[in-house]
Amino acid sequence: MSNPTTIPVPAEVGLLYDRLTALDTAAQGGSLHLGYWDLDDNEVPLVDAADRLTDLMTDALRLEKGHQVLDVGCGVGQPAMRIAVRTGAHVTGISISRDQIARATELAEAAGLADEAEFRHADAMELPFPDNSFDAAIAIESIFHMPDRERVLSEIRRVLRPGGRLVLTDFFERAPIPADKQPAVDRLLRDFIMTLARPEDYVPMLGRAGLRFVELRDITEQSVRQTFEQMSRSEQDLDPVFDEEADEKFSPAAMIDVDEFGSVLLTAQKPV
Ligand SMILES: C[S@@+](CC[C@H](N)C(=O)[O-])C[C@H]1O[C@@H](n2cnc3c(N)ncnc32)[C@H](O)[C@@H]1O
Known part of the structure; x- marks a missing residue:
């Protein structure tokens, strides 16, 4: 297992994303997650492939117009706005980063989507919503920053209505990470304050x-x-974002050949 010993602290994750928000994230179209490529179309740009992952996950929620959706760890709101436009659902996004919430709110207003996509600063470990208040929940690459996955799942279950669906993505160790690749993974986990799932x-x-x-x-x-691969070709320097004096920081290029580092898509449902 390559899980670091440190358990993420939500306040620190919030400050990390405040710093990231200060960078120009336009290159990624505002989404802060992996792309999704069918196996023969690797040249599709990351910005479009990231929207595709959002769409794939959204489809698993089986949303209807007027549904209330919770986006747990909403970034700067691109997925929430896309879900609202594609499905006619209302999306409430929460993030532990206050600056992300401010940016998401601005972007939704600028897009004329302030009524369809709303954003609120909150910790997923203690969701500030009543029981049974959402028809569905989505958590795109956020649960790995949280101190206790089971508690987050339990909170999501509480706020979902019976029969409501949850879809999330998480990172996991597909196979033991070889010693020579471990430093690259450790830097990723340290700099982005994450743990890997099993x-x-x-x-x-x-x-x-x-x-x-x-x-x-x-x-x-x-x-x-x-x-x-696409991140390593981009000009964006993420080093100033990390709150570390370490000589070596996260490098997308160093992760390209780490086939043992995986992403999993999970769908679950609150029992009726
Ligand atoms: C990699 S970003 C993904 C953002 C968004 N889902 C997207 O795909 O564009 C991780 C997100 O999880 C949020 N997050 C991490 N820990 C959190 C917590 N304890 N409570 C709420 N949000 C959290 C971060 O603030 C950030 O918005």
Whole structure:
């Protein structure tokens, strides 16, 4: 296992994303997650491939017009706005970063979507919403920053209505990471304040959180390598974002060949 010993602290994750928000994220169209490529179309730009991952996850929610959706760890709101426009659902995004919430709110107003996509500063470990208040929940690459996955799942179950669906993506160790690749993974986990999941934990964890397992899909082949390849070709320097004096910081290029680092897409449902 390559999980670092440190458990993420939400306030620190919030400050990390405040710093990231100060950078120009336009190159990624505002989405802060991996792209999704069908196996023969690797040249699709990351910005479009990232929207595709959002769409794939949205489709798994089976939304209807007027549904209330919770976006847990919403970034600067690009996925929430896209979901609202594509489905006619109302999306409430939460983030632990106050600057992301300010930016997401500005962007939604500028896009004329302030009524359809709303944003609020909150910690996913203690969701500030009543029981049974959402028809669906989505968490795109956010749960790996949270100190206790099971507690987050339990909170999401609480705020979902019976029958409501959850879809999330998470990073996991597909196979033991070889010693020569471990430093690159450790830098990624340290600089982005993350832990890696163990996919075999998910089904029992869902059960303890009161959610019904629907599907677990390894989407690594469609997402990870292509994203790190495209990130490594981009001009954007992320070093100033990391709160570390370390000589060596996260490098997308160093992650390209780490085939053991995976991404998983999970769908679950609150029992009726
Ligand atoms: C990699 S970004 C993904 C953002 C967005 N889902 C997207 O795909 O564009 C991770 C997000 O999770 C949020 N996050 C991390 N820990 C959180 C917590 N404890 N409570 C709420 N949001 C959190 C971060 O603030 C950030 O918005």
